[in-house]
Amino acid sequence: MNRNPAARSWNRLQHWRHRLTVPQFTAVTGLLVIAVGTFVLASPLCSTDAVGLWEALFTVTSAITVTGLSIIDVGRDLTPVGQVALAALIMVGGLGLMAITTFLQGFVQGRSGLRQRLDKGRALDEFGVGGIGPTFHQILITASCLIALGTVILYSFGFTDIDNRGARLWAALFHCISAYNNAGFGLWADSLEGYQFNAVVCGVIGSLIVMGGIGWRVTNDLLGFRFRFRRLRNFSLHTRLVLRSSALLIGIGALGLLLTEQFASDGVMQRLSLLHKLQVTIFQSITTRTAGFNTVPLSVETISDAGLLMMILLMFIGASPGGTGGGIKTTTFAVLVGATRSTLQNREGVVIRNRLIPASVVLKAVGTALASAGFVVLMTLLLGIGETTGGSRAGEGFSFLENLFTCMSAFGTVGLDLGMTANIGRIGQLVLMVCMFVGRLGILLVLSALYGNRAPTRVGYPREEVYL
Numbered sequence: 001m002n003r004n005p006a007a008r009s010w011n012r013l014q015h016w017r018h019r020l021t022v023p024q025f026t027a028v029t030g031l032l033v034i035a036v037g038t039f040v041l042a043s044p045l046c047s048t049d050a051v052g053l054w055e056a057l058f059t060v061t062s063a064i065t066v067t068g069l070s071i072i073d074v075g076r077d078l079t080p081v082g083q084v085a086l087a088a089l090i091m092v093g094g095l096g097l098m099a100i101t102t103f104l105q106g107f108v109q110g111r112s113g114l115r116q117r118l119d120k121g122r123a124l125d126e127f128g129v130g131g132i133g134p135t136f137h138q139i140l141i142t143a144s145c146l147i148a149l150g151t152v153i154l155y156s157f158g159f160t161d162i163d164n165r166g167a168r169l170w171a172a173l174f175h176c177i178s179a180y181n182n183a184g185f186g187l188w189a190d191s192l193e194g195y196q197f198n199a200v201v202c203g204v205i206g207s208l209i210v211m212g213g214i215g216w217r218v219t220n221d222l223l224g225f226r227f228r229f230r231r232l233r234n235f236s237l238h239t240r241l242v243l244r245s246s247a248l249l250i251g252i253g254a255l256g257l258l259l260t261e262q263f264a265s266d267g268v269m270q271r272l273s274l275l276h277k278l279q280v281t282i283f284q285s286i287t288t289r290t291a292g293f294n295t296v297p298l299s300v301e302t303i304s305d306a307g308l309l310m311m312i313l314l315m316f317i318g319a320s321p322g323g324t325g326g327g328i329k330t331t332t333f334a335v336l337v338g339a340t341r342s343t344l345q346n347r348e349g350v351v352i353r354n355r356l357i358p359a360s361v362v363l364k365a366v367g368t369a370l371a372s373a374g375f376v377v378l379m380t381l382l383l384g385i386g387e388t389t390g391g392s393r394a395g396e397g398f399s400f401l402e403n404l405f406t407c408m409s410a411f412g413t414v415g416l417d418l419g420m421t422a423n424i425g426r427i428g429q430l431v432l433m434v435c436m437f438v439g440r441l442g443i444l445l446v447l448s449a450l451y452g453n454r455a456p457t458r459v460g461y462p463r464e465e466v467y468l
Helices: 004-021 022-042 052-064 080-109 114-124 134-160 165-180 199-213 216-223 236-260 274-290 306-317 328-343 359-383 399-409 426-441 445-451
Strands: 350-354 355-357
Touching: 004 114, 004 355, 022 052, 022 080, 022 114, 022 426, 022 445, 052 080, 052 426, 080 165, 080 445, 134 165, 134 445, 165 199, 199 274, 216 236, 236 274, 236 306, 236 328, 274 306, 306 359, 306 399, 328 350, 328 359, 355 359, 359 399, 359 426, 399 426, 426 445
Parallel strands: none
Antiparallel strands: 350 355
């Protein structure tokens, strides 16, 4: 029997690392990346004296979770090296976190078998049995090409008001990286308000947000048939649901914001022409679901309560599976709508587009929506407890709608802010960091990490009716 305490501790560590499940290892990896990034961003090489460890921690958490909420001025408080580091962290959070997780798990736990790789692919929602190599390379190449194309367009036709060519090139590249990864970080404190009527900037940023948010599966499906016309009905059901849901949500969101702000007293869009109103509402509808850029001032004074509620619903739905955004996902929303319609039609199962959806998928959709809603309500409750105001809002307090909006923005990894994030205490900012982290990994993955690895049961139970 080995009585050496060091040897026993090492054996326990070896046993623990081999027993880590994929969700647990993913959560640990995310925390490790955030910790390393915090010390890098807080260094004098990357930031000014205005950025301490806490500010760096919040900013890195927001970058790794591709959210965009910030308590610093990126363009002023970060050095050029710090801005490059922030862009790299955004890329890691949007495209590389799952690859890092897979690599570290293979390094720490050794080579995995077929069953472990299958579990890994399901848990990370992206990489399958063949390993992450070829798939990740395709994702990275596609992302790089789209970001490069967007950068060229913004440099040549978008940010033409920036005289310094180096600064213009960096602004174009940084905002394209942020947009494709649905991060919402900008180099200016007012986001993109200065380019409210610039169709090139709004068009490029909006397109990159959509391409990053629809997910790799859909992008791959579309690119696979780029040399010949293919009707939408011939694509996979997943691709059709994502494209239809995304287009529908963009349209409904734009029309909803147009209506709510048109009839709002002192609305920010009342003075605009119809063409500019459509441009602003379409862009805001796109960015509200996933990214966090804004071309109009956002506050309870400038946006009506109905408009804020509309934006909260869009943030809750979010992007699509495998994309760089958060929320419960468009396909979850589509399955829930399909389940409601099938119930009204007295169907035994959920049928969408003449396809029967497995009961396990329906249960997962219901569980995701309920768990996400419950988590946001809990975080909103915590954010509203105690003194959370400071700075310019000291003594006034924040309304329930502001608390809910900010928590939903953090959970949906959106990054839209009503001026609350920088004016709450550290306890409130900690609540937002938890929201961002859980929202990026996914509520079910986090719950699986906490709940542990439970083997499926084969026990059968008698059926009994419950009246609803």
